[in-house]
Amino acid sequence: MSDYGQLQIGNAGSVGAVQFLLLGAVLFIIGAIGVIIRRNPLVILVSIELMLNAVNLTLITFARQLHNTEGQLFALLTMVVAAAEAVVGLAVLVDVFRTRDVDDVDELSELKG
Amino acid sequence: MALTLLSTVPQINYGVGQAGSDLSQILPIALVAVALLVAIVLDFSLPQPLRGTAAALTAAAGFALALLVAALRFATGGGGSAYSGFASGDTFALFFEMLLAALGLLSVVISRVYVRRRNLLEAELHVLLLAAVAGMMALASATSLVTVFISLETLSVALYVACGYSRRDTASQESAVKYLLVGGFASAFLLYGMALAYGATGTTVLSEIGKRVTEQDAHNPLLILSVILMAVGFGYKISGAPFHQWTPDVYEGAPLPVTAFMSVGTKAAAFAMIIRVFGTGLAHLQAEWALILAFIAVASMLIGNLAAVVQTSFKRLMAYSSVAQGGYMLVGVIAGGKSGFGATLFYLGAYLFMNFGAFAVLTMLVTPEGEHDRISDLDGLGYRHPLLGVLLTAFMLSLAGFPPSLGFFGKLFLFTAGVQSGWTAVVVIAVLASVISVAYYVRVVYHVWSPVTSERRLWRSPAVVGVVTLSAVMALAISLYPALVFALGLTGAADALAAGH
Amino acid sequence: MSLAGVLFYVLALIAVLGGVGVVISKEPVRSVLSLVGVMLALAGLFLMLSAQFVFAVQIIVYAGAVMVLFLFVVALLGPIREGPSGPLKLHWAYLLVVLAPLTIGLWALLNQIQFRKPDSLDITFFGTVEQIGYGLFTTYLYPFELTSILLLIAAVGAIYLSRGGRSAEEEREGVEGRRV
Secondary structure, eight states: OOGGGEEEOTTSOEEEHHHHHHHHHHHHHHHHHHHHHOOOHHHHHHHHHHHHHHHHHHHHHHHHHHTOTHHHHHHHHHHHHHHHHHHHHHHHHHHHHHHSOOOOGGGOOTTOO | OHHHHHHTSOOOOOOHHHHHHHHHHTHHHHHHHHHHHHHHHHHHHSOHHHHHHHHHHHHHHHHHHHHHHHHHHHHTTOOOEETTTTEEOSHHHHHHHHHHHHHHHHHHHHHHHHHHHHTOOOHHHHHHHHHHHHHHHHHHHBOBHHHHHHHHHHHHHHHHHHHTOSTTOHHHHHHHHHHHHHHHHHHHHHHHHHHHHHHHHSOOBHHHHHHHOOGGGGGOHHHHHHHHHHHHHHHHHTTOTTSOTHHHHHHHHSOHHHHHHHHHHHHHHHHHHHIIIIIIITGGGHHHHHHHHHHHHHHHHHHHHHHHHTOOBHHHHHHHHHHHHHHHHHHHHHHOHHHHHHHHHHHHHHHHHHHHHHHHHHGGGOBTTBOOOBGGGGTTHHHHSHHHHHHHHHHHHHHHTOTTSHHHHHHHHHHHHHHHTTOHHHHHHHHHHHHHHHHHHHHHHHHHTOSOOOSSOOOOOHHHHHHHHHHHHHHHHHHHSHHHHHHHHHHHHHHHHHHHO | OOHHHHHHHHHHHHHHHHHHHHHHOSSHHHHHHHHHHHHHHHHHHHHHTTOHHHHHHIIIIIIIIIHHHHHHHHHHHOOOOOOOOOOOTTHHHHIIIIIHHHHHHHHHHHTTOOOOOOSOSOOTTTTOHHHHHHHHHTTTHHHHHHHHHHHHHHHHHHHHHTSOSOOHHHHHHTOOOOOO
């Protein structure tokens, strides 16, 4: 592994960038598993937020490793996107839940054919 | 200390001249965005009865102006990169901007007819369409991973709401939920892929990535993983198999004009994105991404066509048909180069008018209670309204690829490009899949001309007939001069490729 | 292990436990609260990675505002439980097809990354508000402007979806709609 992968954290020693990236990967996969196995649409939405957070960690790790601000800017804009998606997602869910009791994506079965 | 901090930030030299030239590169997008703002302001300042009409007129004006400006700029050779390489006004972007503006114009008409018939609010749908088109145009002109992602989300968010537009209709609500959850999931994959590409290259600007990625990087694990993750994200967005399961449900549940709009618009914008990101940014990894896309193409063509055969709902049939059509278009992308990308652009142009026209015919069957989209609802359409019957027949045969229809030329260009770059096996499967597709397209034609007339009274709307006829005229015009439109596509493809080298 | 290493592992542990909590909690409210935990842990990591501004935004806007919105919706909709899950149909197939190779691939690949040479080695001013502001209003001007359209349409969409189930006719007559 090249030296570029060691990140100096102030005066407190250093941590490998790979460790941050692996943490991001683990969180991303946990989120993806949540989307696939959970069937409450609200929890799926929360899991998607978790995936986006994992990507943000990856972006910021790369920004630090490359000494390049772009990654941080990208992460900020990703937060905007995540917020917009959350707002619309919650509005759609409130709309659906208000009309009737749905707590399971598979119950949305009127469209199965 | 504060002074030193400030001194680390360089002087900003961004004058009026620079701002003007940057803005002129994205002028069609800016016009649509202005129309969006005007429509929103009119929506809350005018009295209720005028709102719908005002929004429709604003949207139509915005699209018409954008179409005009894009066409003029295309005719004068297009522009170049703007905003530090984050967007581009090249002919590739302009090609898509013209297509999308035309799509927007057609959509405004059938949306208006539809919402009035179903007794829904009108203005908001036009606002959502404007935002979706702005996002799609921004996506086609995006030349940085960041811009690609933001514009993709803009169009997606607008479409999530549009899918749930018919709010008392549970099918529409469910369509919105499904589209939203699947779309968000796919976006996360795409974003992760982009983050890794950024980590490997240190930039998000596609042309710069193109310069920094070399042949040796085919072994860079970050880039390979990035290509895989982005391909999964792209697969969802173009509803390619095996990521297509959401498509039939969403298409069936969404209001008809929204289905018609997104089946064409999202596809066009997503292909623009794939060609930009893979074709210009990661051109040196073509061997890797072409393999993954070839797998998606083959799976889409087979699964889409086989599943379409057994459908009884016209919307679901068209959904599976669009999965398969996406597969054909991918053949041009994996072939790559000017001729491959050019063929995909040509096919997208042709597909727009064929597919949109077919959906528009269905607007005639809408009643205040709901849509009637079973294939048997089309029974005897040809005798009740001969013009629509003939046009729907033409669209179906063209989608199936019968010579000398537009679809035939499109497939000819795509498959030729595929064979020339050595993807013969994929092209053979594509041809076989097209043969299967004849079965269900002809079944629709059979219903249209069956002597048994369904009792439902046909609702006559001159506007819809106009839109369908216009789509057909455009399709006919393109098929009379396929070489001319193909040349436009080639120009666009060449511009996109030039950015990568 | 250095102090930084200890700090990293503590925060990473909180983040992973929170992530697992999001996925396995039966009550949506616990999922949301677990996500808040993940976000706070990640905010700490952002600070370790010299992303001061992103750290602040993560806590104030993301963990603060967005998550409150989630909690509000959970409270509004009342207790929603998932019924006993039936057979999971395609889900497990998905899990194997998509995630198994992904997991293996990520572990294998991330362990042998060749990192790119950094743009510069001086990180004194890295991630400061000045730097972020400069970037956002120069090179990132265009994507920044695009987000305004995104936020605008998200707001319009959310308002449309939550204005009560009124038809166009009722709207014209000014009648307050009732829930179906």
